[in-house]
Amino acid sequence: MSEREAGRRDRLRATAAEAGLDAVLVTNLLNVRYLTGFTGSNGALLLRTDGGDLFGTDGRYTTQASTQVPDLELLVDRGTVSALAAAAVRRGAGRLGFESHDVTVDGLRGLERVLADAADGGTVPELVSIRRAVEALRAIKDDGEVEALRRACAVADRALAELAAEGALRPGRTELQVGHELDARMLILGAEAPSFESIVATGANSAIPHHRPDATVLRDGDFLKLDFGATVQGYHSDMTRTLVLGHAADWQQEVYALVAAAQAAGRAALAVGAEVTAVDAASRDLIVAAGHGDHFTHGLGHGVGLEIHEAPGISALGAGRLAAGMAVTVEPGVYLPGHGGVRIEDTLIVTDDEPELLTLTSKELLVL
């Protein structure tokens, strides 16, 4: 356990050394978890380029820290981040990296004050943003993370299969009822929590990409769009399936076939070295060619892991290339306002070979 986190800290250490930093103050809680294994609600890490890392938390977590982070020197202080910053000064940091995307304006002013006070007339360390350096490391999953994602996806697959087999997805029920049952079933099957508030959207609501389930009643002949996932060991799965209740009309079959083809094209474009913009285009071009470009109103996909949305973003506005070990979604949609919409989403792992599909529920149009 701690060996895995030590390897991650060494990778960040190499990045920090390259940037000429003496130490890095990691404050984003998920990044702290990734680098130390600590799962409490207050923790921060002072990573030093020449080793001798310091983990900080407050008195509520002394016991938990000694269990989860046994290999690091522990600093217990209610002002955790300030105490770590002061420790960085005492240990002679001249250039201190910090996570500018995680620190508020007030937090930054406080940090500057602490550094000046701790320097006590001496040289005040320079604060240097490391940007999203830890998030960049997190984008590439190791075997343990991929296994957690596999399990999270399997829970979601099974929850949907069981509800469908039991007839829980039938006309007369409400979106909220279905959403609650989906969440409850995932918990029974071993999820720590749903990945996010499950999206259950039927009829015209299915044309709203992120519709919140409400009292709308499922009706015969309507689309039923379900976007949901399970969290296992902190890792999130993400899957969307769109079904039809009773019978599928021609227009529904047409829209579904188009989105399914675009989704397959997006999956096929997931290759090591592929530009994320090219992956988005591989899928989107089919939808544009069919005249529905204006009805596909979001990016193609996103990374998943300790967060439901993380690097890399796969969209026309994205930047960068895919690498082996990235966990991503492919989720094109066509939404016809006032009418109905289809989205099909899988979670996959980019590999040197074919991508590994983790969400295994069938993508044939299911008529219930």
Ligand code: ZN
């Ligand atoms: Zn989703």
Ligand code: ZN
């Ligand atoms: Zn998604």
